[in-house]
Amino acid sequence: MIKVSNLSKSFAVYHKEPGLMGSLRGLFIRKSSIKYALHDVSLEVHPGEILGLIGANGAGKTTLVKILSGIMHPTSGEVSILGFKPWERSNQYRRQMSLIMGQKSQVWWDLPALDSFLLLKEIYQIDDETYQFNIDYLSKTLGIADHLKTQVRKLSLGERMKVELMAALLHNPKVIFLDEPTIGLDITSQKAVREFLKDYQRKYNPIMILTSHYMEDIKELCSRINIIRKGEMIYDGPLSHIQKLTGDTKHLKVTTKDGELEFTIPRENLAIKTKEIFESHEVIDLNIQDPSIEDIIDQILKHGLQKQ
Amino acid sequence: MKGLASVISMEFRKILAYRSDFWVTFIGQTLIQLIVARSLWQSIFESNQVESMQGFDLNMITLYYLLVPIGTRILAGQNIGFLSREIYDGTFTRYLIYPVNVFVYKSTTYLTHSLFYCFQLFFIYLIYQIIFGGMTFHPEQLFLGVLIFFVASICYMFLCMMVELIALWADNVWTLMVMLKFFVTFFGGGIIPMDFFPLWSQKILALTPFPYLISLPVKTMMGLMPLNESITGIGVLIVWSCIFLGMLQLLWSKGQKSYTGVGI
Numbered sequence A: 001m002i003k004v005s006n007l008s009k010s011f012a013v014y015h016k017e018p019g020l021m022g023s024l025r026g027l028f029i030r031k032s033s034i035k036y037a038l039h040d041v042s043l044e045v046h047p048g049e050i051l052g053l054i055g056a057n058g059a060g061k062t063t064l065v066k067i068l069s070g071i072m073h074p075t076s077g078e079v080s081i082l083g084f085k086p087w088e089r090s091n092q093y094r095r096q097m098s099l100i101m102g103q104k105s106q107v108w109w110d111l112p113a114l115d116s117f118l119l120l121k122e123i124y125q126i127d128d129e130t131y132q133f134n135i136d137y138l139s140k141t142l143g144i145a146d147h148l149k150t151q152v153r154k155l156s157l158g159e160r161m162k163v164e165l166m167a168a169l170l171h172n173p174k175v176i177f178l179d180e181p182t183i184g185l186d187i188t189s190q191k192a193v194r195e196f197l198k199d200y201q202r203k204y205n206p207i208m209i210l211t212s213h214y215m216e217d218i219k220e221l222c223s224r225i226n227i228i229r230k231g232e233m234i235y236d237g238p239l240s241h242i243q244k245l246t247g248d249t250k251h252l253k254v255t256t257k258d259g260e261l262e263f264t265i266p267r268e269n270l271a272i273k274t275k276e277i278f279e280s281h282e283v284i285d286l287n288i289q290d291p292s293i294e295d296i297i298d299q300i301l302k303h304g305l306q307k308q
Numbered sequence B: 001m002k003g004l005a006s007v008i009s010m011e012f013r014k015i016l017a018y019r020s021d022f023w024v025t026f027i028g029q030t031l032i033q034l035i036v037a038r039s040l041w042q043s044i045f046e047s048n049q050v051e052s053m054q055g056f057d058l059n060m061i062t063l064y065y066l067l068v069p070i071g072t073r074i075l076a077g078q079n080i081g082f083l084s085r086e087i088y089d090g091t092f093t094r095y096l097i098y099p100v101n102v103f104v105y106k107s108t109t110y111l112t113h114s115l116f117y118c119f120q121l122f123f124i125y126l127i128y129q130i131i132f133g134g135m136t137f138h139p140e141q142l143f144l145g146v147l148i149f150f151v152a153s154i155c156y157m158f159l160c161m162m163v164e165l166i167a168l169w170a171d172n173v174w175t176l177m178v179m180l181k182f183f184v185t186f187f188g189g190g191i192i193p194m195d196f197f198p199l200w201s202q203k204i205l206a207l208t209p210f211p212y213l214i215s216l217p218v219k220t221m222m223g224l225m226p227l228n229e230s231i232t233g234i235g236v237l238i239v240w241s242c243i244f245l246g247m248l249q250l251l252w253s254k255g256q257k258s259y260t261g262v263g264i
Helices: A019-026 A061-068 A113-123 A128-142 A157-169 A187-204 A215-221 A239-245 A267-280 A293-303 B002-015 B019-048 B058-076 B084-089 B093-097 B102-132 B139-165 B174-187 B199-205 B215-221 B227-258
Strands: A002-015 A031-045 A050-054 A076-081 A097-101 A175-179 A207-211 A224-229 A232-237 A249-256 A259-266 A283-289
Touching: A002 A061, A031 A061, A031 A232, A050 A061, A050 A215, A061 A076, A061 A175, A061 A207, A097 A157, A097 B093, A113 A128, A113 A157, A113 B002, A128 A157, A128 A187, A157 A187, A187 A215, A207 A215, A215 A293, A224 A239, A224 A293, A232 A239, A239 A293, A249 A267, A259 A267, A267 A283, B002 B102, B019 B058, B019 B102, B058 B102, B058 B139, B058 B174, B058 B215, B084 B139, B093 B102, B102 B139, B139 B174, B139 B215, B139 B227, B215 B227
Parallel strands: A050 A207, A050 A224, A097 A175, A175 A207
Antiparallel strands: A002 A031, A002 A076, A224 A232, A249 A259, A249 A283
């Protein structure tokens, strides 16, 4: 189980004025400010759960994942994962944890994937039988069996991501952090990775925390989401409840002789507004929809919850 | 132990991954250094019309300048930036995630490269003896010299790691590393043999680790160093290694809190 209480992280960020003069001035005087990447974040994640972390760039999602995976020390707060403090980096914890970073390779580029896996087998002390079973299972499920003897740097982005997934899951981790695992992948590869993660989840029941900017990842994989805005957690709950956050609204799309019109209005005003539209325009088509989850989250990320 | 053997094996596979690079490093580079050193010192000896300088005849000085660059490679193990570059671009993160001690892992990879260059040193030394002959081959000198080089590479590795860890605060330490390499090469007798230095500076430098890193192992291999001084030199290197290791641990205990895993 993951238990996070009142977690905060702040950094000193240095600023340099643009241009040559700014660079010269920066040699002697350096301005800095404190950036609060996380502020008083608390959450719990249970075995078998996939928690989706949603937030704009720089909201603090990756900082949270870095702290939970033990890469970074927090400024304050407590974290307990399977009974361990991640930043103490005990080998017992690290043998049960895995971090998959879509933007950073963890396998060795100059060697074929199988060479990296052999090293990981020793590092994680995986017995021969489990190792062979996992290599077979993962390579078959991910459809990458033919590429394991090719130098990693010569693989395509999608193939490399699959190799990263294999490397991260060889030791059957109980806690998995996925930081944008489908970034840059084409639609087919994204789908394959999502299908694989769902299958893996069903089979091994690990705790998973996923950050992604692709709503499809979140919708298909996560039973629960956390929305982080400017370092603060503003929503923790099921994705299906997100529509209630913004009040009961409807989206109207009207096609008239003069062009298309769009309105988002409270449900109770729907009849009056529709009547007004019919009276003032020559309507060809009218479409009434619930606002999409993407739109709602976009609004929450832009304006926060209280302004909805 | 099995884990360490895997890391060593992995590192050797990385060294052997690129054929052309391997052969250029193993033979080409040394061949060029041999030709340059031989022709340069031949003309110096001829223009001065002398048979020897500071106790070095032409064959010995050529051997000296052949052993120094390979010895420097043994010392340097991996390239400059083996820690700082990874801290800079975030690759360092993998050692914090894997259940390994980052310094045991990095030391193993570093010393694997040193070990590879030790093989090269054996090979080049033997080739030189076959081509130029002249000197009697003493296997005990060769083995003791390589051993000192290996101990020196451990000492230099801890020193480098200390400087490279500054990247946790300063991001880019490339210039510092280049300066360190220059100091070690110059004050270690890598550019001019230490016998050419004034006596007073030799005495001062004896208080630092520099002369023990390059000059001592090279001169041991050439039979120019009494056995007791070579053994004492190993002791001095071990003491300096312990000092650097202690400082390294202190730096890491402070610096790891500053690591942010940039690039992720």
